[in-house]
Amino acid sequence: MASSRKMVEFFYDIVSPYSWMAFEVLCRYKNVWNIDLKFKPAYLGGVMHGSGNRPPGMVPNKFHYMTKDLERVSGYFGVPLYPPSDVFEAMFEKGTLNAMRFVTAVAEKEKEGDVLVERVSRELWKRIWSTDQDVTQPASLTEAGLKAGLSASELEEILTLSKSQPIKDKLKSVTQEALDYQCFGFPFTVCHVNGKAELFFGSDRFELMAHCIGEKWVGPHPDKPTSKM
Numbered sequence: 001m002a003s004s005r006k007m008v009e010f011f012y013d014i015v016s017p018y019s020w021m022a023f024e025v026l027c028r029y030k031n032v033w034n035i036d037l038k039f040k041p042a043y044l045g046g047v048m049h050g051s052g053n054r055p056p057g058m059v060p061n062k063f064h065y066m067t068k069d070l071e072r073v074s075g076y077f078g079v080p081l082y083p084p085s086d087v088f089e090a091m092f093e094k095g096t097l098n099a100m101r102f103v104t105a106v107a108e109k110e111k112e113g114d115v116l117v118e119r120v121s122r123e124l125w126k127r128i129w130s131t132d133q134d135v136t137q138p139a140s141l142t143e144a145g146l147k148a149g150l151s152a153s154e155l156e157e158i159l160t161l162s163k164s165q166p167i168k169d170k171l172k173s174v175t176q177e178a179l180d181y182q183c184f185g186f187p188f189t190v191c192h193v194n195g196k197a198e199l200f201f202g203s204d205r206f207e208l209m210a211h212c213i214g215e216k217w218v219g220p221h222p223d224k225p226t227s228k229m
């Protein structure tokens with residue numbers, strides 16, 4: 001019997017490399033699993049602050065482990081991840097507040113559907129986590145937006161919108177939504193199953209997620225299954 005359609009909310013920030021992995025996997029599965037995937041661009045700095053957590057990269061042993069682990073997950077998920085030359089500067093000094101306000105503005109402008117949010121997020125991830133490019137300056141955000149298929153005039157409007165109070169408030173409220181689920185890090189996926197929210201932290205919980213929503217996990221490339229579970 002076909003399972004009923006589940007709503008799946010994906011909270012992420014492009015500062016998070018593990019979120020990129022999970023994002024690409026969910027994009028591959030969104031038409032394979034019987035789900036309505038909803039992107040929830042949020043701010044990881046706000047989640048860390050609000051939950052009393054601290055970025056794992058701030059703990060030297062975790063940073064060392066993650067450097068190796070990210071190399072492995074990049075190969076496993078088939079996502080071209082190459083850490084920026086100065087990870088601390090990119091993640092913590094420059095940060096992604098402007099970038100996530102920009103994505104929030106794209107979401108606001110798009111209203112129906114998530115196609116542009118998906119493409120813009122991917123272009124921003126590529127910049128910070130693949131080609132070591134800036135994601136803080138208006139010119140950088142414009143370049144990502146153009147690659148994602150937006151026009152120069154649309155981007156001008158989105159950039160202005162991204163600096164507005166309603167967009168700042170929207171990013172805060174989506175971040176708060178994640179915190180209301182007791183989120184402490186990204187990626188954070190909320191699957192609505194039979195009126196209950198099933199919460200998943202990380203890009204390494206897909207097998208369990210599939211089990212909870214009554215779907216099959218066949219590896220990171222559902223078009224080329226590696227497992228017959």
Ligand code: GSH
Pocket residue numbers: 015016017018019053055056184185186187201202203204
């Ligand atoms: N095991 C998870 C995975 O494989 O995806 C790790 C995910 C992870 O480390 N996420 C970072 C985070 O928010 C952001 S890139 N961590 C919070 C924490 O570890 O408490």
